[in-house]
Amino acid sequence: MFTINENYQKLPGSYLFSTIAKKVNDYSAKNPEKKIIRLGIGDVTQPLVPAILEALHKAVDEMGNAKTFHGYAPDLGYDFLRNAIVEHDYRIRGCDITADEIFVSDGAKSDSANIQEIFGSNNRIAVCDPVYPVYVDSNVMAGRTGTYDAGTERWSDVIYMPCTMENDFVPELPKERPDMIYLCLPNNPTGTTITKPQLQAWVDYANQVGAVIIYDAAYEAYISEENVPHSIYECEGAKTCAIELKSFSKNAGFTGVRLGYTVVPKELKCGDVSLNGMWARRHGTKFNGAPYIQQRAGEAVYSAEGRAQLKEQIGYYMRNAAAIKKGLQEAGYTVFGGVNAPYIWLKTPGKMTSWEFFDDLLERANVVGTPGSGFGPSGEGYFRLTAFGSHENTIAALKRIQSL
Numbered sequence: 001m002f003t004i005n006e007n008y009q010k011l012p013g014s015y016l017f018s019t020i021a022k023k024v025n026d027y028s029a030k031n032p033e034k035k036i037i038r039l040g041i042g043d044v045t046q047p048l049v050p051a052i053l054e055a056l057h058k059a060v061d062e063m064g065n066a067k068t069f070h071g072y073a074p075d076l077g078y079d080f081l082r083n084a085i086v087e088h089d090y091r092i093r094g095c096d097i098t099a100d101e102i103f104v105s106d107g108a109k110s111d112s113a114n115i116q117e118i119f120g121s122n123n124r125i126a127v128c129d130p131v132y133p134v135y136v137d138s139n140v141m142a143g144r145t146g147t148y149d150a151g152t153e154r155w156s157d158v159i160y161m162p163c164t165m166e167n168d169f170v171p172e173l174p175k176e177r178p179d180m181i182y183l184c185l186p187n188n189p190t191g192t193t194i195t196k197p198q199l200q201a202w203v204d205y206a207n208q209v210g211a212v213i214i215y216d217a218a219y220e221a222y223i224s225e226e227n228v229p230h231s232i233y234e235c236e237g238a239k240t241c242a243i244e245l246k247s248f249s250k251n252a253g254f255t256g257v258r259l260g261y262t263v264v265p266k267e268l269k270c271g272d273v274s275l276n277g278m279w280a281r282r283h284g285t286k287f288n289g290a291p292y293i294q295q296r297a298g299e300a301v302y303s304a305e306g307r308a309q310l311k312e313q314i315g316y317y318m319r320n321a322a323a324i325k326k327g328l329q330e331a332g333y334t335v336f337g338g339v340n341a342p343y344i345w346l347k348t349p350g351k352m353t354s355w356e357f358f359d360d361l362l363e364r365a366n367v368v369g370t371p372g373s374g375f376g377p378s379g380e381g382y383f384r385l386t387a388f389g390s391h392e393n394t395i396a397a398l399k400r401i402q403s404l
């Protein structure tokens with residue numbers, strides 16, 4: 001008789017965004033006449049920009065001709081894309097990252113879930129609280145998190161680093177010693193971020209205690225302030241302690257196209273063992289490479305036209321963020337984020353819990369957001385709105401919230 005991975009049985013409830021989708025679908029089925037505005041999951045709404053569309057069309061045509069057809073992609077990514085990444089995401093920022101340290105994938109969600117596989121099952125993870133649920137859930141599945149306490153909503157073996165308004169949403173160095181530290185900056189869900197000296201302190205700490213930082217930089221393109229690092233490799237010493245995850249979903253609208261990459265520096269070692277070699281081995285065995293068509297689209301992200309067009313698109317979303325932030329503040333809400341990230345993080349009014357506010361907003365304003373407590377216990381009493389809606393829907397949602 002086969003057995004199952006019992007760790008899956010430990011997972012409480014369903015995945016956050018599946019739970020929300022079900023609640024919204026149920027409400028919609030009962031109230032078909034209501035026009036619901038979705039500012040919940042961070043899914044983009046604006047079409048692919050012309051430079052990317054052109055690259056996609058061209059690549060599709062190439063696939064229809066035997067002379068230019070492409071079969072399996074190289075499992076670590078095509079050189080044309082890896083070289084463009086090195087040049088535009090690293091070299092121009094003074095980061096010494098080479099193409100053989102870049103691993104192209106089908107997106108940062110899968111990489112952020114899969115990366116834990118190359119680490120020992122006894123490693124202790126440290127996460128911000130609130131946190132993107134994938135980091136914790138993937139470690140639950142791997143049996144690394146101990147037991148779940150439904151009362152505290154915490155796992156016995158996870159080190160939590162609360163990020164609340166009391167500490168300006170800046171995680172403090174943990175008192176217990178972690179082996180793997182997950183940082184997402186600019187942060188999902190709080191929409192806040194940290195300065196370069198603050199990130200340098202994390203890098204120094206990780207090197208000192210022998211921990212690895214899994215650095216999720218999916219929202220890097222939304223940074224608008226000086227002195228906020230775009231990559232962890234801007235910090236001295238990061239190549240011996242950090243893996244960086246990047247996505248094309250939010251900077252180029254690829255949530256439905258699927259493309260991302262992970263940087264594993266060759267200097268990152270456990271004893272004599274290179275993590276770069278391990279991740280290459282894992283990629284080679286379990287992944288057949290992101291499709292040629294997507295990788296050509298990814299290359300277009302870095303062309304002069306692509307960069308100019310995407311700057312406009314990011315500006316569009318950030319105008320939404322600014323409008324939500326200002327509008328909510330005028331309505332008396334306490335609001336965070338929205339300056340270096342496309343997420344607005346607000347205090348729920350009065351003593352409402354995050355889920356009470358979710359239900360209230362859905363029922364009375366027909367607006368969907370994400371309850372802060374879904375990201376972890378320290379998210380209780382907060383709520384997330386995304387700036388990824390259309391401008392019209394964003395303004396309409398704001399008016400509805402203001403008139404509650």
Ligand code: MLT
Nearest residue numbers: 040041042043109132188
């Ligand atoms: C979010 O809403 O937190 C994100 O869209 C989730 C993701 O990128 O997978």
